[in-house]
Amino acid sequence: YFNDVRLLDTACSYNLGESERFLGDYVSDKRSDVVISTKFTLNNTTVQKERRFNPNFGGNHRKSLVENLDGSLKRLNMSYVDILYVHVYEYRTPIEEFMRSLDDVVRSGKVGILPWSIVADGFLTGKYTRESNINLKSDYRNRSIINYSKDEKNWQILDEVIAISKEINRSPVQVALNWIQQKPGITSPLIGARTVVQLEENLKSLEFK
Structure with missing residues (x-):
């Protein structure tokens, strides 16, 4: 292990599945010592010239989840993964189908936990405003933020978060x-810091209640 790292992350789309095969081989004799996470949603057949495009192999719908998870487990040579991420939320699959399918794979024993984006893909960080979002480019990096901004309720939540942050002098x-962290059933929030500064900022959330 490198610096005692125990969580190893991959995805069905990383190098068209080769990342999962490599990781599976690497941890084959140490599975109980590590936490393995993978992801589903992206459609590998869109970039594989030797394969016919298969619309059922991507998205958040049930068939995509089942097919991709089974494929990931086969490549990893494992019976389960500890963490399964939804790589992209595509806003087309009915939320009832989406949540039912996710719950089913956890109950089946193939998935340990399903983490969620605590700060709504960055929407709740406070760096977005109603005015600034008007000029956001509609690409995959901003897709979630643009969708969040379409619902006035989300802006009201953000307004409340900002108001509380000013009141207690926190970000x-x-x-x-x-x-x-204070919600029942939450044992360990997952953060998505890209820099040391962001990591330190996030960890300060442990300093108050």
């Missing part, structure tokens, strides 16, 4: 992380 992201 919006610290307020959001602190709130989720």
